[in-house]
Amino acid sequence: MSIAVLGAGAFGTALALSLAREGHEICIWARDAATVDAINSDRRAPRLPGIPLPEAISASTDIATVARAGTLLLAVPMQSLHAVLTRIESPLAGQRLVACCKGVDLQELTGPTGVIAHAKPQAIPAILTGPSFADDIARNLPTALTLACRDEAAGTALQQQLSTGALRLYRTTDTSGAELGGALKNVIAIACGACIGEGLGDSARAALMTRGFAEMTRLAAKLGARPETLAGLSGLGDLALTCTSELSRNYRFGLSLGKHERFDPSLTVEGVKTAEAVSRLAAKLGIELPICAMVHEVGGGGTSVSEAITYLLNRPLKEE
Structure with a gap:
C-alpha cells in the first residue's frame, strides 16, 4: 500500500x-x-x-x-x-x-x-x-x-x-494514552526549560519532570488510558528527551521565558496551545493539573516564571 x-x-x-x-x-x-x-x-x-x-x-x-x-x-x-x-x-x-x-x-x-x-x-x-x-x-x-x-x-x-x-x-x-503522553510532555518541557532558564537548577527540573509525569498519568487515567502506555515511549520516554535537550522547541521556548529573552515567533511551539487546551479540559473534568495551569498562565503572559514557581512551591503539602 x-x-x-x-x-x-x-x-x-x-x-x-x-x-x-x-x-x-x-x-x-x-x-x-x-x-x-x-x-x-x-x-x-x-x-x-x-x-x-x-x-x-x-x-x-x-x-x-x-x-x-x-x-x-x-x-x-x-x-x-x-x-x-x-x-x-x-x-x-x-x-x-x-x-x-x-x-x-x-x-x-x-x-x-x-x-x-x-x-x-x-x-x-x-x-x-x-x-x-x-x-x-x-x-x-x-x-x-x-x-x-x-x-x-x-x-x-x-x-x-x-x-x-x-x-x-x-x-x-491505546491511542488515548499515546497521544496524551506526546501532548503533555511538551507542556512539561516548557516548565523545565523555564526552570533552567531562571537558574533554579537540575534538582528543580527533576521535580518538575516527576510531578509533571504525575499530571500526565492523572489526566490520562481520567480519560480511560492505560498507565503502562504513559510509562512507555510515548509518555516517559518522550518526557525524558524533551525536558533535557535544547533540540526541543518547547524546552527552548521555556528557556527563553526563564531568561527573559525573545523567542522566534515563526517557530511552532505546540506546548503553548496544548497547555491552554489541557487547562480547559482539566476544568471540564474537575481535576487539578497545577504545572500545566502555570505553563498556560506564563505562556499567555499572565504570570511570570518566578510567580509561577512561588505558586507551585506554596501549594498545600500532601502525600506523593
Missing part, C-alpha cells in the same frame, strides 16, 4: 527519508510551491538543510492527488490538522491516517486521532509518537516510537509498513 506525507516540515520529511531508504516511493504534500520545487528540482528539504533527498521522494501542492495513498502520514501542526483534513474532499474511506503531531485541539479538546475521527469518520485513525528528533531520523540514527491504533489488524499492518532498519515501532491499541 502506498505512503504519502502531508506536511513538508522537518519531521514529515525525515519520515519520508527513512521510508525511502527502505525502497518506498514517497510523495510529500506542501502548501508552498517553492518548497515543492526545492524537493523536486534541487533534491533538498528547506527544513532539513544539508541532507540530500533521494529520487524516491517527490512533492506536490495538489493535496487531492497526494491524499490518494493508502497510508497518509499527517505531519502538520496539531492546531492545523482539522483544517488540512477538511481541504480533502474525499472521505478517505478505509485509508490509514497516521497523525505525526502532538497536542490537544483547542476547538474539540481531543487529541489527533479524535480530530481524524471527526473529520474523516470512514478512515482508520492512528498516531505515531515518542522520543524523536527529526534530524536523528533523517540521519538514520536508531529511534524507537509508539504506533497506536485501536484497530489491531490495521495497527499491525502499519507497524510492518512503517518500521525501518533504524526506526523501530512498538504497537499499542
Whole structure:
C-alpha cells in the first residue's frame, strides 16, 4: 500500500527519508510551491538543510492527488490538522491516517486521532509518537516510537509498513494514552526549560519532570488510558528527551521565558496551545493539573516564571 506525507516540515520529511531508504516511493504534500520545487528540482528539504533527498521522494501542492495513498502520514501542526483534513474532499474511506503531531485541539479538546475521527469518520485513525528528533531520523540514527491504533489488524499492518532498519515501532491499541503522553510532555518541557532558564537548577527540573509525569498519568487515567502506555515511549520516554535537550522547541521556548529573552515567533511551539487546551479540559473534568495551569498562565503572559514557581512551591503539602 502506498505512503504519502502531508506536511513538508522537518519531521514529515525525515519520515519520508527513512521510508525511502527502505525502497518506498514517497510523495510529500506542501502548501508552498517553492518548497515543492526545492524537493523536486534541487533534491533538498528547506527544513532539513544539508541532507540530500533521494529520487524516491517527490512533492506536490495538489493535496487531492497526494491524499490518494493508502497510508497518509499527517505531519502538520496539531492546531492545523482539522483544517488540512477538511481541504480533502474525499472521505478517505478505509485509508490509514497516521497523525505525526502532538497536542490537544483547542476547538474539540481531543487529541489527533479524535480530530481524524471527526473529520474523516470512514478512515482508520492512528498516531505515531515518542522520543524523536527529526534530524536523528533523517540521519538514520536508531529511534524507537509508539504506533497506536485501536484497530489491531490495521495497527499491525502499519507497524510492518512503517518500521525501518533504524526506526523501530512498538504497537499499542491505546491511542488515548499515546497521544496524551506526546501532548503533555511538551507542556512539561516548557516548565523545565523555564526552570533552567531562571537558574533554579537540575534538582528543580527533576521535580518538575516527576510531578509533571504525575499530571500526565492523572489526566490520562481520567480519560480511560492505560498507565503502562504513559510509562512507555510515548509518555516517559518522550518526557525524558524533551525536558533535557535544547533540540526541543518547547524546552527552548521555556528557556527563553526563564531568561527573559525573545523567542522566534515563526517557530511552532505546540506546548503553548496544548497547555491552554489541557487547562480547559482539566476544568471540564474537575481535576487539578497545577504545572500545566502555570505553563498556560506564563505562556499567555499572565504570570511570570518566578510567580509561577512561588505558586507551585506554596501549594498545600500532601502525600506523593
